[in-house]
Amino acid sequence: GHFDQPLYDPDEILGIVSANIRIPFDAVEVIIRLVDGSRFTQFKPLYGPNLICGWATIQGIPVGILANNNVLFPPEANKATQFIQLCNMRDTPILYLHNITGFMVGKKYEEEGIIKAGARFINAVSNSQVPCITIVMGASYGAGNYAMAGRAYNPRFLFSWPNSRCSVMGAEQLTGVLDIVMRDSAKKSGKVIDEETAKASMDMFQAMVENESDVYWTSSRCIDDGIIDPRETRTILGFCLSVCYNTPIKGGNLYGVSRM
Template sequence: MTTHLGHHSRPTKSKVNSKSPEYQANYKEMLGLVDQLQERLKEATFEGSDRLVALHHKRGHLLGNITKTIRNRMILCRDFHLVHTLQATIVMLVEHLLDDDSPFLELCPLAGYNQDGMTVGGSTVSGIGLVCGIECMITANIPTLQGGAWNAMTMVKGARISEIAWYNRLPHIQLVQSAGANLEQQAGVFHPAGNGFRHLAERSKAGLPSVAIVFGNSTAGGAYIPGMSDYIVMVKGKAQVFLGGPPLVKMATGEITDAESLGGADMHSRKSGVSDQLAMDEYHAIAMAREFVAGLNWTKQGQLPIRHLQGLFDQPLYDPEEILGIVSANIRIPFDAMEVILRVVDGSRFTAFKPLYGPNLICGWATIHGIPVGIIANNGVLFSAESNKATQFIQLCNMRDTPLVFLHNITGFMIGKKYEEEGIIKAGARFINAVSNSQVPCISIVMGASYGAGNFAMAGRMYRPRFLFSYPNSKCSVMGTEQLTGVLDITMRESARKSGRVIDEEIAKTHKDFLQAKTENESDVYWTSSRCIDDGVIDPRETRTILGFCLSVCYNTEVKGGNLYGVSRM
């Protein structure tokens, strides 16, 4: 059973004064953070030196500038029905793979950002787009960055991309040209690579198609990506796939051979049988891959509402641009999450659940692009009432087979003697139990703070949301920087008092300042996004569009709730 809101539901009235000095100042500050995000995403389009890019083109490959091409096609418009801003003068491989009217939702673009020895994006570009009308996960190596070699963050990103494709039942198309493991980082690559190959085998058993299009030299581990895929296309005269190249073969066996004879596309298509199709050029390879996807007879297991499929839904009454003035650039300043909701949901209509009980937590139903959702959003610290409310609401959404959207801005659960006596641990455990055992798809967006057990209750990374995105102002850690360093300082002083030691205040201050800077850095959104703790930092104005696209992707699986019950201090 799927619930939905009828068009008779009344819109909720906004209380935002967009002309107030506070709104205007916050808008300006948030806009600055969004501009900073765009600059950092531009850094992620770096493909190596001009010399390497020129050499790549000289060899006849079309793959150069793939990151710039794909990112130009990210969902940048507010109209879900697929307008894009692709530069018409750039014609690249992924552009030919995607349908003409397809957006591209890039995932984990900042993996490895500001990490020593890592390439931004993990030397790959990954995301979801439409191929022959089918939502597919697409991953492309960037061969002009260390030959497309995998570093430790390539593995972390790849594991998350595989997880998204698995839980959302997406065919996976990989554009392959990789030197395999970066041997200088073998310890961080070797073991996770085995997990990636195992996952390809599990996909095949589960009937989830994987396609590999090999455009160039793919060595060692790079050879196992096509080797473990269901369908392989190799480009004649350019694709070369082997476990060890000619120098290694000569060193290990004494045999002298050339790359084309050893692992060329023609040989693999005529003799080894590794290749399923021999393409005359890269355009031909793309066409063959599209033909394969078109022949899958692929259908969603979940039934999307007719109003979504036909576009029969209302836009919000309030401009999503205003989200920049609503969400606090400074996470210490509270804001009303309801005002964000009104700029995301259809017609700004929202049916609240228990609005007078546990008011620090907003729960209720709406539709986004015609798709029913249950929304849980923070308006303050969590008490027992908020926890009980959320537990019941998650249960109702599972009964109604309704996906959940979590909007984080939470410092955690309330602490203190009074609240411990009231059983805050039991209430919080029930909330986390409900999130852990919920069977409907959930999507998380971190809009501000996401601290401690509040992150767990709001479906943080370890609770397997189908997607998790962050706003550029957001922070995620065990607690706020000042609270963490303050707790450690108190603990240190109490320990010194008990042992009779005298504290050197200068050393204590230096230590506290160091910890504060370290904690501040590690809670920063770019630190967490660099380590794939989210699936990307997004412009808050694109929240509705991205949620609409992700909800559609979730319906590739059956959307069905389940039993939430566990002990959890009932």
């Protein structure tokens, strides 16, 4: 069928997304280089702005897109839950674009209900019946990986970009947590910590996490279906969506119990 090419060149993705995943980028800049005519209709753009949701077509095929623009707060999780349900009502496949360090933590956000909102989001992802495709564009850490339909949620296709990383959390943060736990336990048992040994073991642990969150390590363990060239993402998504449409697409409407 006939469809428009993006107005912005997909090759420019290499200039938008850094090889260093610590450098943030605007997910909308990536989306407009993947979708037909660079036309993307955002859903609630001013509410929960760290999670981009919206509708587009890729090679003439309608798709709902969720893309991360930073950490998730309760509004982002609530918006995603509603958007996933709408995609199911409209029988529209969903594309998840990961660049996520996780859900926001801290007393303030827990009082605002981040756990309930996050649970509703993951509930919607789990119970969604439309095909979903996942692309890991940058970081994919911890519960953020779950919320964005990571490997455990059985997306039809899951591809990673060569710069991406997948882990329970960032290597530095994980090492910091281990260090705190080790010091607390030593304090309780009255042991004295040898700083030199502690530093050596922390450095070793951090190097191991960095190695095991590397895309070539995770891909070799089938945590994705392969590493793709970011410039070819649109073409690959076109193939994947046409495969999804080989059978009728029917959304679900049962999401279990969501706590208010």
